[in-house]
Amino acid sequence: MSVRYDYKPFGHQHHHHQSQDNRHNYQISKTSESQQEHEGSGGQKMSEQTYVPETMQALRLPRGMHDEDEEKGNLGQRPRSGPALLEFDSAVPTPIPTPSQYLIKVQAAGVSVGEVRAITRVGEKYRNPPSNDATVVADGPDLRGPIPGREFCGKVISTPTEDQRMAAGPTFKVGDEVIGLLRCRGDNSDGDQTVDGEAADVVEGGHGAAAEYTLAVQQELAFKPRNLSAAEAATLPLATLAAWQALFVHAGFDPDDGECNRPSDGPLRVLVVNAGGTDVGRQVINLFNVPTFFPALSHHIMGGKGPNETAVWICVTGEPADLDTLRHSNYKFDASTTRTDIAEAFRENGWGPVDVVIDCSGPGGSATRRMLHSPVVVKNKGRIIGLHQPHSTYPDKPSERDMRAEAKARGLATEHVKVQPNGRHLAKISQFAERGDIRPLTHVPVFDLIDGREALVDAEKTRGMTGRVILRVDPAISEI
Template identity: 25%
Template sequence: MASPIPKLMRALIQPNAAETRLILTQCEVPVPDKRAGEHLIRVHSIAPCAGELLWPKNFPPPKPRELIPCYDIAGTVVAAPESSPFRVGNEVYARTNYFRPGCARDYAIGVVDELAHRPQHLSWVQAAAIPLSSQTAWQALFVRSGVGGFTSGAWKGKRVLVTAASGGVGIWVTQLAKLAGATVIGTCGPENVELVHSLGAVEVINYRTTNLREWAQAPEKKVDVVIDCIGRKSLEDAWWAVKTGGILLSIFQPPEQVKPEEYTGTGVNSIFFVMSPNRAHLEEITKLVDEGKCRSVVDSVWPLEQFEEAFKRLDSGHAKGKIIFDLSLNN
């Protein structure tokens, strides 16, 4: 028998958009608007995203709302619209929309277009590490790049460079590009070289000892596609690695912002995009994970009460994979 839904729950709240501190407090459990396709989810695990405490200031929500972080969720449906394909008791995961409060709370809201059935062979913690990173990688490669879909065969023979290949998104770009048939080159620090190789990269560039611009001077090193996950100097140097007519896609900033003044290449299609939660894409990821073809990588697991330490680890930039909050700990 399902446990009754309480009136109050724990929640991490950012008091205002001007400051990045968080407080752990109690607030009322949200009431889903079933006419709008909303489901109430009992949260088991969540994943924060680097820099997200700056979003309310830099990208204010279109409507005023509680500033609750963490939009990656793995949990159990406890209330659903009658027309929904998800029923009470279904185990799901999602990247929820920034327009609504996030999921750093015991109960959160998800809609049909975001939710997917979570991989059955993973823990809640492992599942929460997947939605944002995997969908961003999927959309960068198979939607926004213009090369072709996952099963199109268009990636065979393509050379793909992934910057920050050991980070949350880079891990998935590396795996998915390899599965699609591409030859993958990844950049990372020396401590993560073995990991990036294990994910499918045929060459791993240690950015601390190898300058990407210098690496790309040899014509045979040039790549068809760069998926940049870190921006700034790394993205600037990546311009030199793209073939004429190639694609330079960044999830961090518009590539033109850091295009070198002395760059003389032509025909490069530069793209910047922000992912949109997509149920169909996430269900495809679920299949690949359940088939053992892809995996999530978890850096560390924290109880909600240790949010300050967890966000410090996240902001350090040295996490290998995803930071996860397990809401069953210390509860």
């Protein structure tokens, strides 16, 4: 039996004269196929109603602040960008889903300093948004600024009307707990979609998850791992999807056939640059340690079973404190260095070159990229996967042209991850998290939504662009 949900407002009250307690009612009507057939002939339509507030609590940025400040000469009185601009607002209009969108009641949301800085840098996009990009209220477009938060855990409140006309109905039902990664402006384009730094982008439509309700399409969602709390589950989507796509899309490994992921000449050799300083780096190491993806090789001698050969040799680089954090968190790796000259560290320690480099160091200069392309560091026909798009230089420097020519001659493949929402990838991550193979990021601190501004300001001071927090939107959920 298919189910149809009609999502429509009724009993609207004028926004400017309402209090926080006034509610905007949305009716969700649930009708079976057989009931639909009889509606035209006088059959009674059974319905059940749920009520969504007309306004919601959210952490948001003001719209058009910079122009106003410039006109009034207040540039020295307000911060120009970053978390200090955030405001907690208890009267933000609740978003209304399109026929392809789910309405999600958010339980916990992940927000990074880099994302907030990116939003404030492109705030001019929100002064005059296109009509299809504005929150719809009776008084016209919402004049508030965008809401941050790409990743979240929450509960489905309403399902897409276009899916409910299909025989199978929507993938996620009302009441299902889900995790998600929201699409950014610029996804599926040449825009820079990176994770742990300044290049993080703005959630499409400005409706991020640092709010009581958010909108998502099917490809942005997966079922929540049942063994994790909402706060734990909210740490998974962005960093783990970036790590997953680095390994299983860009590096060419196969998550469904681990035996094919081993080189013929011994263990897979991997270098993870700045592993401890980024959430993506931690999840890269986590994935390399999943036996299903990279199984160890068993030696059989004279009918007996000998010792297992390690599946992956992992070398990590980073600051001493970050490497200590990795060790204390039981992330498994074989070698480490705090040296900035990675090629020299490989020479001094007698380490052979690696098959794959995963670079989580952020946008770097040509000297850093040349070092990672060194034959001392990476084998011929090896892969270099960057989590950040390098800054382009025009015209090209001779050293840049020489590096590309050498990389081509050695058969090196260099790619940059533009993390994309992907329901299939996220579902796999959720399954392995439920098995205990993929771990949540338990070091990320949890704060209530109302304290989000102060939490992110503090994260910016202590961690810079990589600072990140989980915001507990539903007070009933448990902490990590």
